[in-house]
Amino acid sequence: MTRSTFLLPFLLLVSICFGQVEYEIDPPFNIKTVSFVQNQKNVLPFFRLGEVFEIQFDDLYGNEADYYYTLTQCSYDWTPTGLTKNEYLNGIDNQRIMNYQNSYNTLQQYSHYKQAFPNKFNTIIKSGNYIIKIFNDEQELVFSRRFVLYEEQVSVALDIRRARNFDAIQEKQNMELAIDYGDRILQNPTQNVKVTFFQNGNWKNAIYNVKPQYTLGTQLIYKYNTETQFWGGNECYTIDTSNLRTSNNSVAKVSAGDIYNSHLYINYARKNNPYTYFPDFNGNFVIQSLNSENQEIESDYSWVYFTLEAPDFFDRNNIYITGMFNNYAMSEENKLVYNKKNGLYEKAILIKQGYTNYQYTVADNNNKINYKDAVDGNYYQTENNYPAIVYYRGNNARYDKVIGIANANSESIRN
Incomplete structure (x- = not known):
């Protein structure tokens, strides 16, 4: 041999x-x-x-x-x-x-x-x-x-700006990043330093493999027009089930069976409406049960009934209910079903009690997300959280260190 x-x-x-x-x-x-x-x-x-x-x-x-x-x-x-x-x-x-x-x-x-x-x-x-x-x-x-x-071995500055290209200036948000490694010795930094950009911690739309646009002394500069852009999306919806027995401004009615049923108000597609700000958790959730001491084990579950009116999407795309509560999973469990009798999309999902952010995600049969035709549109004013993570692997190293991190919020977006 x-x-x-x-x-x-x-x-x-x-x-x-x-x-x-x-x-x-x-x-x-x-x-x-x-x-x-x-x-x-x-x-x-x-x-x-x-x-x-x-x-x-x-x-x-x-x-x-x-x-x-x-x-x-x-x-x-x-x-x-x-x-x-x-x-x-x-x-x-x-x-x-x-x-x-x-x-x-x-x-x-x-x-x-x-x-x-x-x-x-x-x-x-x-x-x-x-x-x-x-x-x-x-x-x-x-x-x-x-x-x-x-680890925090380098200084990382992240700014959020409006898109520079006019076809996306109303809909996208652009990342600008500067990594200053000071007196730290980095071997071939333009090749060995890598960055990942996130929007609200969602792995599904993260941006990878963006090279520095140029260097300035000990700084690596990222000031691209399109490579570091995210669709702005819209503010998340919020469910309040902290008290499962009563209705509120998100829950239209409550019914009881083996467990509680929380019927939400109808959501209407917002893509053609002007942008309206209202606070959210950027997709996150808070477990809370009123009058309970231990939220982890005393918070109950309820069937949450979602209803969406979005006639423009009928028979064209799959629509999912996503957020950090289900890790943005596009599965059958989270997929809306079209009801031909009333012309509405409907779904019931079992969710733990508290305050839960959610959004509607449009995708094809291969789970490729259609950001451009989002149910609730895309707006540059949308408040999003943007982490950026910096990796480094030396020429002879066997793994990628994480040497820096930055967080920015689009609430301070600039032109």
């Missing part, structure tokens, strides 16, 4: 193990309200290396099932790095999640799980992209989530 013949199977195995992109896997129906939590608030999954954070979720079966987690470090493109576990993890993973409680005084039973990092079993010791995978006791993958750990 020749040397090349011997190496071929090995190289194929390496490509399979380390070349596959780690996408997020959506959970089954019984797993709800998956979120990253810090200081008891749902947050975007970007954390300083060494900071304490948690991942939490509910299991509607409520049978105290055993769940386990693993941690995998990924490169900038979300393929696993070539590092061994002990190179980025101090300790061992594949641990059972031991912190869980059953719901208390709720119509919908569930078991609430939370896992903190770092913990007594493991500590992540390198910055970078990571994916956490949750398995059941039969080692079947239940769901996975991405998160990022960063």
Whole structure:
């Protein structure tokens, strides 16, 4: 056997193990309200290396099932790095999640799980992209989530401006970024530094692989016209189910069955209307039950009934209800159904009690999102949150460090 013949199977195995992109896997129906939590608030999954954070979720079966987690470090493109576990993890993973409680005084039973990092079993010791995978006791993958750990080694300035091209000036928001690495030595920074831009922490419309437009001393400058633009969208709708027994300005009526049913007011497509500002959480949600002490286990679930009037979209596209509460998942569970009798789109989704932001997302049968023809239009005035994450890999390095992060809000958008 020749040397090349011997190496071929090995190289194929390496490509399979380390070349596959780690996408997020959506959970089954019984797993709800998956979120990253810090200081008891749902947050975007970007954390300083060494900071304490948690991942939490509910299991509607409520049978105290055993769940386990693993941690995998990924490169900038979300393929696993070539590092061994002990190179980025101090300790061992594949641990059972031991912190869980059953719901208390709720119509919908569930078991609430939370896992903190770092913990007594493991500590992540390198910055970078990571994916956490949750398995059941039969080692079947239940769901996975991405998160990022960063260091602050460079100065990052991010500004939000209106689009410069006239065909999008009313609808898009443009990122302008400056990375100042000061006296830090970066090898070939125009090639080895990479940036990812996010809108409200949504992985599905993130912008990757944008090179610096030019350098200015120790600064890398990004001032593109189109490469760093996002569709502005519109302000999110907000559901208030903090009191499941009463109606309010978002819930038209409440009915009771095995659990509560919250019927929302009809939403009308806003794409042809003037922009109107009203506060939202930029897609986030807050778990809250009035008169409850422990929101995590005393907040109930209800069937939330959505109704949308959007005649322009009939028989043309799929429309989904998305937000951080369901990780912007475009699945059948979140897909509106057209009712021919009343000409409206309808859907009922099981959602945990509190304040929940949502939006309508238009996509084709391949889940390619149609941002231009959004149900509620696109407006440059829309208030959005924009994180930018800076990666760096030296010439001989084996993984991508995250050396900086910036956050900006389009509320301060400039021309």
